[in-house]
Amino acid sequence: MTYNWGLIGTGVIAHEMADALQQVNGEIYGVTARNQTRLQAFATAKGVAHTYPDATALINDPAIDVVYVATPHNLHYDLIKEALQAGKHVFAEKAITVNAAQLAELKQLAQAQGLILTEGFTLFHMPIYQKVQQLIASGKLGQIKLVQVNFGSLKDYDPTNRFFSKDLAGGALLDIGGYATAFARLFLGSQPNNLLTTVKFFETGVDEQSGIILKNQQEQMAVMALSLRAKQPKRGVISGTKGYIEINNYPRATEALVTYTPDAHATTTETLQAGTADQALAYEVADMQRYIAQGHDDGQLALSYDVSQTMTAIRNAWGLRFPED
Template identity: 50%
Template sequence: MQKAKAFADQYNIPKAYGNYDSLLFDPEIDVVYIATPHSHHADLILKSLRNGKHVLCEKAITMNGKQLEEAVYLAKEKNVILAEAMTIYHMPLYHKLKDIISSGQLGKLKMLQVSFGSLKEADPSNRFFNKEIAGGALLDIGVYALSFARFFLNQQPSEILTTMNLYETGVDEQSGILLKNEKNEIATVSLSFRAKMPKVGMAAFEKGYITVTDYPRADKALITYPDGATETVEAGDSAKALHYEIAHMTDKILNGTKDDYLALTQDVMAIMDDLRQQWGLQYDFE
């Protein structure tokens, strides 16, 4: 409580709580934002939903599809909103790109390439490699790459091929992923926790390809046409990425805005479940 009170005083926050229950039992709290390690997301999501709170939860929203299914069901039962704080779904740039794609000017989607590599300190005790709190590249950075791919794919992948290297703690250090759906759209995804790679996503269409650099919070993309001509597309502001998530959550609560972001979140979780099953990677507390 002392730590929470000091934080509240520093930022002029009217209330502070010494534990989760006292916050969740407060009738004046409408929405809860969950940013604990993802190993603890499911329990806090369910507790929040049971207390009638709308929930915006950091990625990966849960550990697996079973947990997510339970949360989705409970949110519907309680008539509250559940959403994943996935920046890709909320950045204005992606909605502008979707409009361009929908116009047909680029033709059909053919290929996607997505990479995300972070050079994390080789410390087995930190959260990135700690299996006790669901460490590993897939649930931390892979969810971004897969969300980028699923956002552009017109259908959930039906074929998933993969290979992975384990870190000494038993979590995934790096992996290669190949996705294909029944529309013959193919995506390749490269992830690493011990090698820096550019956060670049590329979507190739019949009549040009889109390149998005630093795609998790991008506000700019480049379209390259077959003749070499290029077009820059800009929308939003990278610095306001979290603002867009909050604005969307508020709009959804107040106005009942319809979107399929939660469906995309469920699709990505299904892909990650499949990958971990192929890898034989499970966490003791699942």
């Protein structure tokens, strides 16, 4: 089954999503962007049949089934709300909203309208994570005690860039930290309810670098390190009482190294493999269309909401507020 997708935004990730849509859905119905020159170039390059002068025109086209939002974070809430009110399913890039209060409202609206609202966390859709979760459920790792996860990106020093803009809800947490938080939440038995954190602010007032420790009611813990000015490996480790799992490049992972530690003197390893990294967005599109067809999202939005609540709590601990808060 195919759907008429309408894309809002023509940036780098929108180009990648367009390719995935062509592969999985076969076509892209429409696109809009603020820059008309880029809009026309995008439509020509990606073979998009319809262009619109603005987002409202795209959203209000009765032919559109699904709206894809790939704009700066601060614009997501208004665009998603408008699309849901118009009866459209929505797939939004992360961070889906600036804060948890915004997402709570949109989540309720989507449910009331009987619509699918999904956030673009590739790791929720990569096939390797199904294998990892099955392994954990089997009990071979024992009780999960600790999750460690890093994400460091070296952005050019440019206070005018959106990554460092407070008005555009920039900073490491909302830009890259969502992936780390989502990884932690995926392997914790419940949402964290306790946190310790420290932050280094960039000169614009957004978070440049941070260390975060989370704990939930089962006293499982997650330790996260984030930076926009220091490169780190995208590495996650899930540790249990009988072994641990190491996952590199975890946002688009295809492999997991499992080390079993039955006692202090013996270890064995195995490697799990599934999927391909260059199909990451195709997996997202396929899942989104499956959610629409089956009428529910397999709990994905609930996970996104937990992530949003955790990130909002972290920012509150720092005293970092955006205009939308």
